[in-house]
Amino acid sequence: MIEKEKFAVVKNKYKNAGPDALIPLLQDIQGELGYLSREAITEVSKGLKLSESKIYGVASFYNQFKFNPPGKYHIQICRGTACHIKGSKTILEHLERELKIAPDQTTKDGLFSLEVVSCVGACSLAPVIVVNNKFHADVDKKKIKKIIKKIRKEELE
Amino acid sequence: MISVKINHKTVKTTPEKTILEVLRKEGIDIPTLCHMQGFPPTGSCRMCVVEVKDFPGLVPSCSYPVRAGMEIQTHSNRVLEARRTILELLLATHPDDCLYCGKKEDCYLLELSSRMNVDRRPYRAVKKEMKRDIASNSIIRDNAKCILCGKCVRICEEVQQVGAIDFVNRGADTCVASAFEDSINLSTCIGCGQCIMVCPTGALQEKSYLNEVMEALNNPAKTVVVQNAPAVSVTIAQELDLDSQVEPQAVLTGILKKMGFDYVFETGFSADLTIMEESSELIERLQQGGKLPMFTSCSPGWVDYVEKFHPELRDYLSSCKSPQQMLGSLVKTFWAESQKINHDDIFHVAIMPCTAKKSEAERSDLLTGGNKDIDAVLTTREFLKLIKLHGIEVEKIESSPADTLLGKHSSAGKLFAASGGVMEAALRTAHYLITGKNMEEPEISTLRNLREHKETELKVGNYDLKVAVVYGLGAANKLLEEIKRGEEKYDFVEVMTCPGGCVGGGGQPFGADQEKIRERMEALYKIDSRQKVRFSHENESIKNIYAEFLGKPLGKKSHELLHVRRTNQ
Numbered sequence: 001m002i003e004k005e006k007f008a009v010v011k012n013k014y015k016n017a018g019p020d021a022l023i024p025l026l027q028d029i030q031g032e033l034g035y036l037s038r039e040a041i042t043e044v045s046k047g048l049k050l051s052e053s054k055i056y057g058v059a060s061f062y063n064q065f066k067f068n069p070p071g072k073y074h075i076q077i078c079r080g081t082a083c084h085i086k087g088s089k090t091i092l093e094h095l096e097r098e099l100k101i102a103p104d105q106t107t108k109d110g111l112f113s114l115e116v117v118s119c120v121g122a123c124s125l126a127p128v129i130v131v132n133n134k135f136h137a138d139v140d141k142k143k144i145k146k147i148i149k150k151i152r153k154e155e156l157e
Numbered sequence: 158m159i160s161v162k163i164n165h166k167t168v169k170t171t172p173e174k175t176i177l178e179v180l181r182k183e184g185i186d187i188p189t190l191c192h193m194q195g196f197p198p199t200g201s202c203r204m205c206v207v208e209v210k211d212f213p214g215l216v217p218s219c220s221y222p223v224r225a226g227m228e229i230q231t232h233s234n235r236v237l238e239a240r241r242t243i244l245e246l247l248l249a250t251h252p253d254d255c256l257y258c259g260k261k262e263d264c265y266l267l268e269l270s271s272r273m274n275v276d277r278r279p280y281r282a283v284k285k286e287m288k289r290d291i292a293s294n295s296i297i298r299d300n301a302k303c304i305l306c307g308k309c310v311r312i313c314e315e316v317q318q319v320g321a322i323d324f325v326n327r328g329a330d331t332c333v334a335s336a337f338e339d340s341i342n343l344s345t346c347i348g349c350g351q352c353i354m355v356c357p358t359g360a361l362q363e364k365s366y367l368n369e370v371m372e373a374l375n376n377p378a379k380t381v382v383v384q385n386a387p388a389v390s391v392t393i394a395q396e397l398d399l400d401s402q403v404e405p406q407a408v409l410t411g412i413l414k415k416m417g418f419d420y421v422f423e424t425g426f427s428a429d430l431t432i433m434e435e436s437s438e439l440i441e442r443l444q445q446g447g448k449l450p451m452f453t454s455c456s457p458g459w460v461d462y463v464e465k466f467h468p469e470l471r472d473y474l475s476s477c478k479s480p481q482q483m484l485g486s487l488v489k490t491f492w493a494e495s496q497k498i499n500h501d502d503i504f505h506v507a508i509m510p511c512t513a514k515k516s517e518a519e520r521s522d523l524l525t526g527g528n529k530d531i532d533a534v535l536t537t538r539e540f541l542k543l544i545k546l547h548g549i550e551v552e553k554i555e556s557s558p559a560d561t562l563l564g565k566h567s568s569a570g571k572l573f574a575a576s577g578g579v580m581e582a583a584l585r586t587a588h589y590l591i592t593g594k595n596m597e598e599p600e601i602s603t604l605r606n607l608r609e610h611k612e613t614e615l616k617v618g619n620y621d622l623k624v625a626v627v628y629g630l631g632a633a634n635k636l637l638e639e640i641k642r643g644e645e646k647y648d649f650v651e652v653m654t655c656p657g658g659c660v661g662g663g664g665q666p667f668g669a670d671q672e673k674i675r676e677r678m679e680a681l682y683k684i685d686s687r688q689k690v691r692f693s694h695e696n697e698s699i700k701n702i703y704a705e706f707l708g709k710p711l712g713k714k715s716h717e718l719l720h721v722r723r724t725n726q
Binding site: 038041050051052053054055056057060061062067 | 321335338
């Protein structure tokens with residue numbers, strides 16, 4: 001489904017909603033689109049009679065809402081205590097350099113997006129990154145290069 | 158009645174008040190940063206804390222109701238220490254560039270730091286580094302100076318119902334921004350500048366054109382023309398403490414001449430012209446079944462608001478340009494020709510009580526041949542700075558008449574500055590155009606007060622006119638919704654964006670309360686009552702310009718120069 005059709009599904013569900021439906025509505029939109037697009041926020045603003053700045057204000061308060069379309073491969077890097085001790089800060093820097101994006105951004109080719117998360121509950125595997133829900137344990141600079149290279153190669157083929 | 162003790166003195170008061178209200182009534186000035194008169198308190202800045210006996214902690218006076226028997230200390234050591242600490246914490250991330258900040262002596266944060274004797278920096282934090290938002294033609298935002306008091310957010314959302322800005326992000330990253338942290342020129346901001354009026358720091362300021370004006374004044378190749386709005390003269394009279402016997406406009410003209418402006422015109426003249434065109438347009442709509450109600454179009458914030466929030470009502474706006482733009486197009490056509498000056502050599506400055514006028518001057522549908530009619534718009538505040546810059550001693554200024562041709566105004570045009578004034582002036586002339594006679598009583602007292610919503614009914618010839626006057630876009634929005642639902646029917650509606658009309662504009666000096674705004678209105682009514690020419694259609698300059706140049710109201714030339722076909726901005 002294209003973005004517009006996906007959005008129409010959500011719109012239908014919240015036809016008669018008031019401002020109190022804002023957060024569940026935003027969650028549903030993100031569930032469908034993967035992020036909150038500008039167009040979506042404009043539509044929500046018209047529908048719920050809330051200003052766009054208010055909606056953005058609410059959405060930007062919560063970590064769960066994203067404003068950029070996620071990449072085909074969504075990389076989450078754990079910055080929890082255990083991973084921190086095992087050097088996740090350096091891992092993040094490597095990722096940023098390798099992908100040329102900052103956290104919450106998506107690469108120009110739409111392939112990768114990067115997200116910093118607090119803990120993924122896999123401290124024994126620290127430092128850990130999660131690519132499209134697949135865990136990679138005990139990563140270092142070399143391993144990260146390999147993971148990304150592999151994805152790029154697969155995509156080319 | 159209950160009694161409380163304030164600083165050991167017994168005071169009688171009523172129980173429905175907050176502690177702050179009681180203290181202020183007693184003449185004790187408690188500093189506040191987030192408190193706004195007439196709004197429910199948020200209690201977020203804690204600057205207003207006081208000590209109440211038997212209370213464990215300090216109490217925020219703005220949000221705590223007064224109770225019988227309270228013993229309140231407003232300036233105990235504990236209180237002063239707390240207030241000072243709050244201020245020191247706010248200053249910890251402040252950029253400290255007061256010397257280079259446009260707000261300077263008007264900055265409330267700076268005033269508090271002086272009042273509380275802040276003389277050291279006990280808390281060292283990383284200075285806020287944030288991009289200045291300079292893309293708007295009206296408002297410059299510098300979030301590094303923002304202390305997050307939230308007043309701008311509230312005035313934008315609750316009074317104007319524009320909601321261009323809000324708090325975004327969380328915790329230490331919180332800032333005031335528009336959706337997606339875009340520049341505000343991309344938001345729904347209409348440039349009214351009411352946020353600037355409430356900002357206690359230099360985070361919100363108008364876009365200044367002082368340098369451009371100074372440059373033009375010192376450029377011998379330029380003929381520098383200036384116009385000033387009716388609201389400016391009465392405000393300047395108040396700010397400079399002018400004798401109430403002198404005509405403020407004449408002093409103002411004297412000041413402008415002394416500064417080196419080559420020609421001084423009055424927006425009051427083009428206000429009269431607006432009245433001629435607008436009342437003719439109203440009559441045309443009444444006779445030919447045009448779109449009613451007709452909305453006034455002099456307040457650029459309001460025009461912008463209709464375009465952004467109620468685009469389907471755009472054609473209900475009068476097609477008249479605002480007085481500023483009317484004079485702008487006349488100066489660079491009619492006047493330039495008559496003086497044999499090339500219009501490119503004219504630099505036209507407008508002094509306005511308004512920040513939205515700065516954006517209006519840049520509108521693409523108001524350009525003539527790709528050129529701006531108005532080259533620079535200064536606010537009343539900037540003009541006061543210009544007076545200081547020129548070192549002018551106001552007591553020694555000789556009153557001077559405005560330059561003729563485009564200089565004379567009736568007192569009807571002057572009334573534009575007060576909410577209800579455009580309506581009053583327009584009805585005076587409409588009455589004459591319909592019946593051929595002047596109104597016996599030109600003052601319409603039901604429209605002369607500071608209420609947000611006023612209306613009146615009036616029989617003019619065969620027409621029973623129902624008119625409404627509102628200020629503040631929240632009130633305007635309410636009226637529009639009623640009209641849309643068919644609950645109310647009007648023929649003519651005046652809307653001013655700012656409280657009280659232009660006299661309470663976003664470009665006016667800081668610190669004006671309702672009383673000061675009322676004083677400015679009274680000053681205008683006084684001018685009206687003592688002026689001989691009280692009708693726009695009796696203004697000699699107006700008669701001349703129609704005879705010599707324009708022909709008749711709504712004629713071909715008028716449509717070309719004085720009316721606008723609005724396009725999406």
